[in-house]
Amino acid sequence: MPESSDHIAATFAPHDHQECARRALDEAAARLAEQGARLTPVRRRTLEILLESHRALGAYEVLDRLAAEGFGRQPPVAYRALEFLVGHGLVHRLQRLNAFTACLHPGDDHHPAFLICRSCDKVAEAAGVPIRDALSEIAGKGGFRVERATIEAVGLCATCAAGGPA
């Protein structure tokens, strides 16, 4: 597994995103097959929509695109597909944005910290373990046992800091 900092840099830097998305989709299909879960058309298309950028999309943004392509146009259509994908670790939900983003390396550390660039809106996943350890230690001293944690940062990515994304 590559360094987490590489993932971060790679997400924000210009790159062959087609390739990036294709790999993630193949990986997702393989993982679902293993688990005996069905990657139906709506689910597949939902994942593709999220993979088309490194941004996070709101459920209604996803829904609009699905509807435009002939799928149902009621909220549960999008929410169900997203819920399924989140449940299988292929998509993450960002609390700060009320939005969803595709996971680019499912399976590694399924509880990453998220880095959200306020300029280009891209979202990167950072290794969550060390942060979670720090959190658990502090909480543990006060007798609190952490079960799940949400760690989301807003800031500026290297590309934007260097003069804007485009």
Add this chain to the structure above:
Amino acid sequence: MPESSDHIAATFAPHDHQECARRALDEAAARLAEQGARLTPVRRRTLEILLESHRALGAYEVLDRLAAEGFGRQPPVAYRALEFLVGHGLVHRLQRLNAFTACLHPGDDHHPAFLICRSCDKVAEAAGVPIRDALSEIAGKGGFRVERATIEAVGLCATCAAGGPA
């Protein structure tokens, strides 16, 4: 300043909460006076409502109580008061819960991590600095500069782990 772990333990343990809330309110009033900001009746009552427990309340929960006490019954009434209090560091917003909680030690570390007990629903503030440092370091390696971070953990507090809150 006491250890962060003391704050955590104190929040979840049974204690004289009247006293706890009174201190926070006095502290808040003093800070606002210093800043020349006005603690109007709605704002004061909103803070009191949040201080009445260590829980986080939704904006509409707050609104219901305000309305019942003769204040306005439209959403902006609650949202405005909450926004003011958040802006002055007297109340925190919890993304995970779409809710607000009173700050019990304003001024210390105004960017704490939150510990939310899933059993008793109380919310404690933990020292955020070490966690933020860990996050900044990891992000920095990938060229990302963190500006603000949301750190919220769900788990079980010592009191509940020992056999329930009541």
Add this chain to the structure above:
DNA sequence: CATGAAGCGTTATCTTATTACATCCGGGTT
């Protein structure tokens, strides 16, 4: 007291999310 900014209240609207229920489809059973 005049004046302007801040505060409070209302209506209306928007965004996000869930509940409830009907229908469809694929696979296994009789």
Add this chain to the structure above:
DNA sequence: AACCCGGATGTAATAAGATAACGCTTCATG
């Protein structure tokens, strides 16, 4: 083939969270 079942999909209706726009009141200040 006819039957049954569970999962997936679709719809309508509604709940929950948040903001925009506007007018009246309050209050510090000169």
